[in-house]
Amino acid sequence: MTKKIAIIGASGYTGAELIRLISTHPGLEIAALAANSKAGMRMAQVFPFLRHLDLPDLVTVDQIDFSQIDLAFCALPHKTSQEVIRELPKSLKIVDLSADFRLRDPEVYKQWYGNDHAAVEMQGEAVYGLTEFYRDEIKSARLVAGTGCNAATGQFTLRPLIEAGVIGLDDIILDMKCAVSGAGRSLKENLLHAELSEGYNAYAVGGKHRHLGEFDQEFSKLAGREVKIQFTPHLLPVNRGILSTGYVSGDAQEVYDTMVAAYAGEPFIQVLPFGEVPSTHDVRGSNFVHIGVTGDRIAGRAIVVTVLDNLCKGSSGQALQNANLMLGLDETAGLMGAALFP
Amino acid sequence: MTKKIAIIGASGYTGAELIRLISTHPGLEIAALAANSKAGMRMAQVFPFLRHLDLPDLVTVDQIDFSQIDLAFCALPHKTSQEVIRELPKSLKIVDLSADFRLRDPEVYKQWYGNDHAAVEMQGEAVYGLTEFYRDEIKSARLVAGTGCNAATGQFTLRPLIEAGVIGLDDIILDMKCAVSGAGRSLKENLLHAELSEGYNAYAVGGKHRHLGEFDQEFSKLAGREVKIQFTPHLLPVNRGILSTGYVSGDAQEVYDTMVAAYAGEPFIQVLPFGEVPSTHDVRGSNFVHIGVTGDRIAGRAIVVTVLDNLCKGSSGQALQNANLMLGLDETAGLMGAALFP
Amino acid sequence: MTKKIAIIGASGYTGAELIRLISTHPGLEIAALAANSKAGMRMAQVFPFLRHLDLPDLVTVDQIDFSQIDLAFCALPHKTSQEVIRELPKSLKIVDLSADFRLRDPEVYKQWYGNDHAAVEMQGEAVYGLTEFYRDEIKSARLVAGTGCNAATGQFTLRPLIEAGVIGLDDIILDMKCAVSGAGRSLKENLLHAELSEGYNAYAVGGKHRHLGEFDQEFSKLAGREVKIQFTPHLLPVNRGILSTGYVSGDAQEVYDTMVAAYAGEPFIQVLPFGEVPSTHDVRGSNFVHIGVTGDRIAGRAIVVTVLDNLCKGSSGQALQNANLMLGLDETAGLMGAALFP
Amino acid sequence: MTKKIAIIGASGYTGAELIRLISTHPGLEIAALAANSKAGMRMAQVFPFLRHLDLPDLVTVDQIDFSQIDLAFCALPHKTSQEVIRELPKSLKIVDLSADFRLRDPEVYKQWYGNDHAAVEMQGEAVYGLTEFYRDEIKSARLVAGTGCNAATGQFTLRPLIEAGVIGLDDIILDMKCAVSGAGRSLKENLLHAELSEGYNAYAVGGKHRHLGEFDQEFSKLAGREVKIQFTPHLLPVNRGILSTGYVSGDAQEVYDTMVAAYAGEPFIQVLPFGEVPSTHDVRGSNFVHIGVTGDRIAGRAIVVTVLDNLCKGSSGQALQNANLMLGLDETAGLMGAALFP
Known part of the structure; x- marks a missing residue:
């Protein structure tokens, strides 16, 4: 009915x-x-x-x-x-x-x-x-x-890793790139097409973005101790799509395996083959999340890139x-x- | 089944x-x-x-x-x-x-x-x-x-008017603006983001675009005589969406009434209230067609604007x-x- | 000094x-x-x-x-x-x-x-x-x-032709495509990046745009009689650049020769070789005007395309x-x- | 002469x-x-x-x-x-x-x-x-x-800090966002307007980008020891502009003072007031570099954001x-x- x-x-x-x-x-x-x-x-x-x-x-x-x-x-x-x-x-x-x-x-x-x-x-x-x-x-x-849309993106990146204890908790960085629709229909000069298109910038740098409240609450609860991450949002000239580049310490293969296991069976979460990198182009207008895990040339470092449509x-x-x-x-x-x- | x-x-x-x-x-x-x-x-x-x-x-x-x-x-x-x-x-x-x-x-x-x-x-x-x-x-x-995607757009504009005999047949102009996905995945310099974005141009000016073959065939058949229109396509820095601005001679109200009658009951064709103007923003990714009819300050002239998603x-x-x-x-x-x- | x-x-x-x-x-x-x-x-x-x-x-x-x-x-x-x-x-x-x-x-x-x-x-x-x-x-x-920026673009297209008497005065159409910076820093929803990018629309259709006042004044003065053109502006998702597609009746070669003669020696006006079409990409940020003249498959019709940077x-x-x-x-x-x- | x-x-x-x-x-x-x-x-x-x-x-x-x-x-x-x-x-x-x-x-x-x-x-x-x-x-x-254009951007961020010894050398991250013109006129599907605009992605993740050769060479020479940074480039749907978000350990005020001193008198380098954040919009088409230094809510961490026009x-x-x-x-x-x- x-x-x-x-x-x-x-x-x-x-x-x-x-x-x-x-x-x-x-x-x-x-x-x-x-x-x-x-x-x-x-x-x-x-x-x-x-x-x-x-x-x-x-x-x-x-x-x-x-x-x-x-x-x-x-x-x-x-x-x-x-x-x-x-x-x-x-x-x-x-x-x-x-x-x-x-x-x-x-x-x-x-x-x-x-x-x-x-x-x-x-x-x-x-x-x-x-x-x-x-x-x-x-x-x-x-x-x-x-x-929050940024908060969701960052948590898809980090929750399984914090819960499984496979990454360090004191040097996590999320460098996030956000589409403009996240700002809503606000009438501000920097959101005008003439001022936003063809360029980009960071904002709320240094731990000022409100979605940090959610990160702190959720990550600390998961870890059973206080976790504070660095999080820098950037405003991009696109309408939909968030991409979070997560820098963590840990074994990249273990990070990957943890993600695959955590999201097995989830209808909307796609973990890409190891070493592949997702694009916001591929989730625009959809409810899907694409996650890519890559190792770094520096041993003990992994990069987790997560994309989703902020409005969806x-x-x-x-x-x-x-x-x-x-x-x-x-x-x-x-x-x-x-x-x-x- | x-x-x-x-x-x-x-x-x-x-x-x-x-x-x-x-x-x-x-x-x-x-x-x-x-x-x-x-x-x-x-x-x-x-x-x-x-x-x-x-x-x-x-x-x-x-x-x-x-x-x-x-x-x-x-x-x-x-x-x-x-x-x-x-x-x-x-x-x-x-x-x-x-x-x-x-x-x-x-x-x-x-x-x-x-x-x-x-x-x-x-x-x-x-x-x-x-x-x-x-x-x-x-x-x-x-x-x-x-x-053809341009041919479809132009025919949604003109077919009911030619069939009903409410416009002149010898001074029809379709000024068309087309998204780049119509060109497909062709690897050409002018389709690169660096060369296409932030600007636009006309092309195939003067009656050279292939979709004229369809216009000629269909409009002449409808009218029972040869009809040749002027048609100028323009390449725009968007990915989806065609907008056709049609200039016709005829009574604007009669043009409007003809369109309303022709498309009554059609599930995908939306004729806007008289004097309203459609936007490609409103059909992106959909199978809908929006059509607006407006009169001109010059008596006996009407403008018909039609939008649709070229890929859909x-x-x-x-x-x-x-x-x-x-x-x-x-x-x-x-x-x-x-x-x-x- | x-x-x-x-x-x-x-x-x-x-x-x-x-x-x-x-x-x-x-x-x-x-x-x-x-x-x-x-x-x-x-x-x-x-x-x-x-x-x-x-x-x-x-x-x-x-x-x-x-x-x-x-x-x-x-x-x-x-x-x-x-x-x-x-x-x-x-x-x-x-x-x-x-x-x-x-x-x-x-x-x-x-x-x-x-x-x-x-x-x-x-x-x-x-x-x-x-x-x-x-x-x-x-x-x-x-x-x-x-x-006005549209008024300038249209006059570069039409003044020499009206003055020389080489085109008809009663069926002139300027279909204009305008960058958003022409609207200034106005805080309006339709000028937001989220609503303007990736689409376009006509506006002030049917003879309602204020720059028609300038066209009427100047063209009528030049012709020594009242001249009223049709003029449809379109708002495009770019920041700089106006392109005017002018539809006129007249001999295309004569139209071209008139333009070449009129602008000979002008430091900022570039008349392209006959049949070539200009692009707003080529004048962005500059004081130059590019003009292209093309004939049509319909005898006695010419298309004049003019581009310039609206802010410059x-x-x-x-x-x-x-x-x-x-x-x-x-x-x-x-x-x-x-x-x-x- | x-x-x-x-x-x-x-x-x-x-x-x-x-x-x-x-x-x-x-x-x-x-x-x-x-x-x-x-x-x-x-x-x-x-x-x-x-x-x-x-x-x-x-x-x-x-x-x-x-x-x-x-x-x-x-x-x-x-x-x-x-x-x-x-x-x-x-x-x-x-x-x-x-x-x-x-x-x-x-x-x-x-x-x-x-x-x-x-x-x-x-x-x-x-x-x-x-x-x-x-x-x-x-x-x-x-x-x-x-x-290299990325190499230049990263060095404007880091050279003065490495030379002055005010940041840690083993946990430097440069998260870089690059305009597409850096890829030149290459005819590749992912550089087409239809596939690049309205989205973005990371690439060469994990230490694979060639400009790392320059970073390694120059930073190690400056420090007098091997320095290897993490560097992740991202391809953005704009034509000009690189933005590098640098994450470093060190006292943010000291980092700022070092930058101000290093670039005093330089005609093209603008160090913004402490806490302000630059935008690629402000350097497009110019030879200027804008640099912003911000502290983080986590003590001992600083963020340095640098922008320049990659082609200029x-x-x-x-x-x-x-x-x-x-x-x-x-x-x-x-x-x-x-x-x-x-």
């Missing part, structure tokens, strides 16, 4: 990506779309690429009758998200795509995001949404917190994967589309 | 696009993939974005047992295509994506393509593959000739739409995916 | 382009830079690519001592420009890059720009800044109005060329740099 | 970039242009963006009368370069842009490039062309070997800077142009 879903925050990129994915999903029906600032508009006006779909018009959150909804996706900015989710029915299943329920410690949340958390009581209930590692908890969760597997695809689990549907439903190439 | 298909010429862009589309098609199974120059390779090596699929390895055409195949897509270059198709079993259903069976008159073929046609006897049997206008013939056809609706998507019809499947199967945005 | 110049509106793209060009000009010194909203900032903060230059800090217009200035460039938005220029010393030489003094008839100005002109009395004195056609007037002008020859380069003339310097000083390729 | 120069290998990107730079140089005249495969052609045919220049036609190397030449630039592929240079007059000043004379040890050359060196006797005479560090030797050199400062600009020195001209002549932005 078809499940009814609502999308709150349907006028941004992650909301649009959810609609794209769900438009060919066999078991979901989009019953409500909310975007307070654009309430009253048709989706064909906001996103003409969805023109062929028979979608409900945009409404405000207050206008949704949640008693008819099986699950709500919340694709709002952080801080707004917690304020909205706090007021939703307590029995409603929710997949939140914001940063608001990723960090378990309210102090850590405040440190990275600057504000007191407005729904502290719900943080205990939230399950961290990195499906491959929290699958069982997600199946029975009411509230799932989608991971890094955000809306992951959210749908989690929703499938929460609703008892096939985990891969609506998500098996191949990447767009070229 | 699942139908078995083969793709001949699976190492090019249109072949890869066919696999992408068919990978989520409920009624088709890819039983054979041929590419003579890369026979023996796995598709994951040729197109790593298809790595997650369980596909047959590449073979030569000769190695395919066509008795097990319900329909073959032929995604070869023109001239090669006719030589290969000539040798295939006469009972095999074929969708050809090349230019070889588009032109009914062998003399016209030779004029535009330079060589004598090697399978003249089969030209009579070939049905022109512009689905929306040859649907019934395609359903019962054995051999369907996919249209302009080539492989159209081919699959035709194959669905030929095999008695739902015409839209595998083709309802929304565009990728952003 | 070095001339001192000021740039009013130095925090936009055309202001930055002026500084880039003047930075290697042998006869000019940048004595003052104004940008009211960013007064007090260093240029290295606003445009880090100018970091190596020893430039004055940004000030407000009021803070400039114009008695020390030989010529001011005014690179402000239209409407603001007329209000600022009205208050400047009446003896100051000014090159205005906005639309405010391009249209001689205040009624026509109001029709296209929507507001009453605030400096009507100065419009009579303003000289239209298309250097190659108003060179003598510019030499002795106090106030020069830079042309279409705006700031043209402005500097005019300033050179107004200051008695070599017209080409600071402007002979070759395009950037690749 | 004007010096006469020749460019051997004038049909590639570095040859074209040399012509672009020299076209506004006050003291150089291009007396001969060679490109064996395109001998007989005009430069306007090979590079239409140079159409406005009065250049000699392309000839073969043999056709050049070197007695009339003061200095030759050799912009050929490696291996070819050594074979050509070996036959040139022994008194001719030469700036080689290839890899052939960068490595002093013929065994190391063979290890990285695979072939025996054909001009071993000239390697002793060649001076390494990183101007800022070999200025005096270059002034009196006859043969200067231009550095990383190749042809560096070559011209060296030629200026060798000919007794102003070192900065022809090189002070600001970057192209946007």
Whole structure:
């Protein structure tokens, strides 16, 4: 039987990506779309690429009758998200795509995001949404917190290695390259085509990016001790795709074998043959993750390169994967589309 | 029951696009993939974005047992295509994506393509593959000739108008802007990223582009007299998407009404509200066509802008739409995916 | 002896382009830079690519001592420009890059720009800044109005042909393709990299673009009768470069000969051999214009393709060329740099 | 008095970039242009963006009368370069842009490039062309070997720090992001616009890139011991610009102070204020280098980000800077142009 879903925050990129994915999903029906600032508009006006779909018009959150909804996706900015989710029915299943329920410690949340958390009581209930590692908890969760797109990429690289104890914990570096859609529809000069295309730059250098909060929390928990990595994001002139180049100490073959074992049977994770290197071109628009492990000419060093689509597997695809689990549907439903190439 | 298909010429862009589309098609199974120059390779090596699929390895055409195949897509270059198709079993259903069976008159073929046609006897049997206008013939056809991507775009603009007699026939101009994937994987300096990105140019100016052969044939047939249009293609630094700006004389409102009536009920054709203008951004990766009609400040002039994805609706998507019809499947199967945005 | 110049509106793209060009000009010194909203900032903060230059800090217009200035460039938005220029010393030489003094008839100005002109009395004195056609007037002008970038491109295509009477006047079409920097640093969703790259669209279709005011004024004056052309701009995902595809009726060879004769001796205008087609790649970052003339398979039709860099020859380069003339310097000083390729 | 120069290998990107730079140089005249495969052609045919220049036609190397030449630039592929240079007059000043004379040890050359060196006797005479560090030797050199573009970028990051002994030598990582023009006009599928744009990937991962030969040679010489760094290049969908993210152990403030001191007075090197991060957008088309130093949240770690234009400062600009020195001209002549932005 078809499940009814609502999308709150349907006028941004992650909301649009959810609609794209769900438009060919066999078991979901989009019953409500909310975007307070654009309430009253048709989706064909906001996103003409969805023109062929028979979608409900945009409404405000207050206008949704949640008693008819099986699950709500919340694709709002952080801080707004917690304020909205706090007021939703307590029995409603929710997949939140914001940063608001990723960090378990309210102090850590405040440190990275600057504000007191407005729904502290719900943080205990939230399950961290990195499906491959929290699958069982997600199946029975009411509230799932989608991971950051950089945070997801880095964890696909490092979690199996930290857990297996095959790499050093004090010299990990993730040099990350991120597509611009991760910044959303923000109107900033450096995101204009004229200023972004044909060049690139690092940002938040030196340990300032908020996704470090997730890395610290998850890696320290896995290792049973504090783990702090170096993480440098770079903004690239492409629209979709994150590539993380991970530098670790350890035996490259052991690193490779650990990855192969960890991801055996995972429908969306592809570990490439040893020594091959993935490309973001090959995952654009898809829910797949490609991982390559290479040794270095310097003994005892390995390089792990991981790619995924920040809007899909890094955000809306992951959210749908989690929703499938929460609703008892096939985990891969609506998500098996191949990447767009070229 | 699942139908078995083969793709001949699976190492090019249109072949890869066919696999992408068919990978989520409920009624088709890819039983054979041929590419003579890369026979023996796995598709994951040729197109790593298809790595997650369980596909047959590449073979030569000769190695395919066509008795097990319900329909073959032929995604070869023109001239090669006719030589290969000539040798295939006469009972095999074929969708050809090349230019070889588009032109009914062998003399016209030779004029535009330079060589004598090697399978003249089969030209009579070939049905022109512009689905929306040859649907019934395609359903019962054995051999369907996919249209050129520019030719498709221009015909979506002009066919209903010529047929209805609402525009002048002697001053039609199509100014077309084409994505680079239309040129295929050809290794030419002007197709290198360094030389193509960040700029654009016209080419084949003055009536030299081969797709004019299709325009002449189809428009003259529709009008019952010779129709010759002006057509200028431009090469743009994007990978997918054709935009045709059509300049016609006629009453803009009548032009609009004609388009709305002609495409009513078509699952893939979206005529925008009068005065709105489409964008290639909204059809990238999809099988949809968006058409906008606008009046001009000069009375008696109308502008019709049409966009589609050259690799999908302009080539492989159209081919699959035709194959669905030929095999008695739902015409839209595998083709309802929304565009990728952003 | 070095001339001192000021740039009013130095925090936009055309202001930055002026500084880039003047930075290697042998006869000019940048004595003052104004940008009211960013007064007090260093240029290295606003445009880090100018970091190596020893430039004055940004000030407000009021803070400039114009008695020390030989010529001011005014690179402000239209409407603001007329209000600022009205208050400047009446003896100051000014090159205005906005639309405010391009249209001689205040009624026509109001029709296209929507507001009453605030400096009507100065419009009579303003000289239209298309250097190659108003060179003598510019030499002795106090106030020069830079042309629109599309308007410049179209006039390079059509002025010699209209003046020579070698083309029909009632069926001229300019299909124009424009780089995004022409829209300036405006913060709009459709100018974001994520929404602009990888696609394109027409806009202001049907005779709605403001540069038509210039076309009407200039072409009608040249022809001695009213001339109204069709003009469709398209927004392309590149940063610099306009390409105008002009469709005219007339003898192609005569059209070509007229162009060659008209531009003989012009330092910045390159008429290509007959039948060759120019590319925006070849003029990016330069003050050069490339023009190609081609005949059509339809007798009596010619296609004229013109390319230039909208920020340079279409705006700031043209402005500097005019300033050179107004200051008695070599017209080409600071402007002979070759395009950037690749 | 004007010096006469020749460019051997004038049909590639570095040859074209040399012509672009020299076209506004006050003291150089291009007396001969060679490109064996395109001998007989005009430069306007090979590079239409140079159409406005009065250049000699392309000839073969043999056709050049070197007695009339003061200095030759050799912009050929490696291996070819050594074979050509070996036959040139022994008194001719030469700036080689290839890899052939960068490595002093013929065994190391063979290890990285695979072939025996054909001009071993000239390697002793060649001076390494990183101007800022070999200025005096270059002034009196006859043969200067231009550095690799990645090698230049990495050395601007690390040389002052290794020389001053302020960083650890055993844990240096350079994560480099490179524009595609560095690959030249090679006709390869992965360099096509359709396959390169909208995505990116690492390559030569694990210590396989040839520029490591230069790093090893120069850093070990500076340190007085063997230094081996980790270096991972990434191919980005832009045409110009290298960004190197350097991870080093050391006190960030000391690292910064060392950089400021090392580059004081250098006309082309801009060290940004502490904590600021450079962008390749700001050096595109220019000979400038921007360097940013940042501390990390992990004590004792610093990140140094360096950007330059691979074709200009990383190749042809560096070559011209060296030629200026060798000919007794102003070192900065022809090189002070600001970057192209946007």
